[in-house]
Amino acid sequence: MIRLDNISKQNGHQILFIEASAALQRGEKVGLVGPNGAGKTTLFRMITGEEDPDEGQVGVDRGVTIGYFSQDVGDMSGRSAVAEVMDGAGPVSEVAAELKALETAMGDPDQADDMENLIERYGEVQARFEELDGYALDGRAREVLAGLSFTQEMMDGDVGALSGGWKMRVALARILLMRPDAMLLDEPSNHLDLESIIWLEQFLRGYEGALLMTSHDREFMNRIVGKIIEIDGGSLTTYSGDYEFYAQQRALNEKQQQAQFERQQAMLAKEISFIERFKARASHAAQVQSRVKKLEKIEKVEPPKRRQSVQFDFPPAPRSGEDVATLKNVHKSYGSRAIYEGLDFQVRRRERWCVMGINGAGKSTLLKLIAGSAEPDNGTVAISSTVKMGYFAQHAMDLLDGDRTVFESLEDSFPQAGQGSLRTLAGCFGFSGDDVEKKCRVLSGGEKARLVMAKMLYDPPNFLVLDEPTNHLDMATKEMLITALSQYEGTMLFVSHDRHFLAALSNRVLELTPEGVHQYGGGYTEYVARTGQEAPGLHG
The missing domain is CATH 3.40.50.300 (P-loop containing nucleotide triphosphate hydrolases)
Known part of the structure; x- marks a missing residue:
């Protein structure tokens, strides 16, 4: 449904992707992980077409609707939170806007001559609105906002009066109400309280589309995703399983790679010392030559990329009274x-x-x-x-x-x-x-x-x-x-x-x-x- 084929991307001096590939299939729920600055947000922007890869292809199947929630919330004001959420609900919000415009036109005496056409068009638009379940939209928008801990007053109040964290929730609610074929969610749990996180977890588990998300909340990620795509050192690696499985698998891979690396280093040291010892002796010339050739052909095992995680021993705190x-x-x-x-x-x-x-x-x-x-x-x-x-x-x-x-x-x-x-x-x-x-x-x-x-x-x-x-x-x-x-x-x-x-x-x-x-x-x-x-x- 969404494919990244051999993409390469550089931002200034920083290389984010080198011939990296991954795919998101229908109905899959995938967690995107990687250290800060690895290129998670860039990946989202390439899928939505806001950025292009330097090389390779990003393919999205025809007709697939994508909802993207990012931490950059635009300016919102002048409308209620409910209206703001409904406005982002995809095709249905456009139909609703046309209905409103037609109602205004029908009440305008200057357009009386055109009344027949207006009424006919109104009938068509109204039928389409019903077909899209438009009359239930207000109720659904309120349900989503309530799930994200909005009170009725906040839903009907001016969205401009809300703090940045609450505006984030409005932006998130727009995407959830839209129910696109694929959702890209960049840190959706960041500004939420625990009740909202748990509600969102249940909502996303019941959502039938494809989901690609980042989150620093391990528990949240574990309960939703069944697959992990990791960005590390320019490549994309896919693991099937939740975050816990990925973390164990990654540690295991690192351990195996380290062991392989150490074994090869020991073997190389032995070969090199043989070559050093006998290179001056004519009697061993053929053996030395064959070993040098063998060494040149060996594919070197890289040591595992160590994540920089520094542990700090904090000094003990002075003792307080009981x-x-x-x-x-x-x-x-x-x-x-x-x-x-x-x-x-x-x-x-x-x-x-x-x-x-x-x-x-x-x-x-x-x-x-x-x-x-x-x-x-x-x-x-x-x-x-x-x-x-x-x-x-x-x-x-x-x-x-x-x-x-x-x-x-x-x-x-x-x-x-x-x-x-x-x-x-x-x-x-x-x-x-x-x-x-x-x-x-x-x-x-x-x-x-x-x-x-x-x-x-x-x-x-x-x-x-x-x-x-x-x-x-x-x-x-x-x-x-x-x-x-x-x-x-x-x-x-x-x-x-x-x-x-x-x-x-x-x-x-x-x-x-x-x-x-x-x-x-x-x-x-x-x-x-x-x-x-x-x-x-x-x-x-």
Whole structure:
């Protein structure tokens, strides 16, 4: 249905693809993986025709409709979210627009002479609209938006008033409503809360078209795809299976290739030493010649391409007292909306609380109260004097000095640290080589998040308060962070929509619901087992 045949592509000095081939068949669900900058977005753009390969062919079967969701959301304003979503629903939205224009024309006294033609055309267009299930479109658009956690007010309000993250959801809803033959989704789970991710997972599993998607959410990918296409070193390799299978297969291939490489190196060393030893002796001349010829013909085994994943040993955090944070009878409202009415909550040493709750339940508010960046209206928030807190919030990225480079920014925070140790730290968080010379103002959201996180963990606090720490991280950095935090001795309180992160790091769950606050001993995995749901807002 969609084929990439021997494509080559270069961006500036960077070679992205060299004679790479892959295919997407009808109804297949495929995950596209590869390190940052490997060319995933370029691949999508070549399929949609926004870019051409330098060599080779991209073939799309005739009549195949493609819906492409990318992180670049255009300007949206002046219409309701529902209208914006319906506008992208492919042919049906064009028919709807013509119906509207005809209705206006029929009510226009200046066009009275043409009334017969207008009425006839209206009948034809209306029949086509019904055939395309147009009258159900509004309902379907609302269903998709509700699945992505929109309230009725947000659906009918001006889309221009929404934040960037919510506009992303509108753009995603357009593609989902369109139900094209093939969907290309670039990081669809990036700005979603857990409830929306789980809804999207079910939607995509039920979708009958072909799907090619990238995602940094391992759990999400595992539940949807049955095939993986990997971009690495300019080539495309296809694995049949989910992400977990791919990761195991890749590790196995690497191991085998390494063993093969080592065996060949040993054999070559032996041959070379024989040649060196006997090349001066006339009596061995024939043997030496035949071995030299043999060596020239051997096809060299390459060592496996190692993914740069640096592990960092974070120094231990200073020990805190047993009681880390205590909230007593806390009330907090925003305008007429009460978030907490008499909340009691205690965090003790070495507990790792994950905070669950639907949008607006007060997850970030709780973190702000504990971090001291918000005050309760009533009640008390007490933090032990032995606590050294590290607070990671989405706005922390705005506090970086745009004129400093990544490396200078680390040096400013740790003037006593050695260059080598700061370079290792930068490498762990994905800043290798010249990346450390980038000015903070040109960093992407993900790079800023990684820099802020690196600063926080180099000299670790004994109480980490993290609001969506994995939002912009790729899988490799996320794994590194999980490994580092699982060895962390301090206390944690965090909000995350990444189930792999939640399951790996939590040992307590605080659930905020309209019916009240529930506390669960045991981590996220036990919470799922006990409640039978992966998130509080799911109405099964």
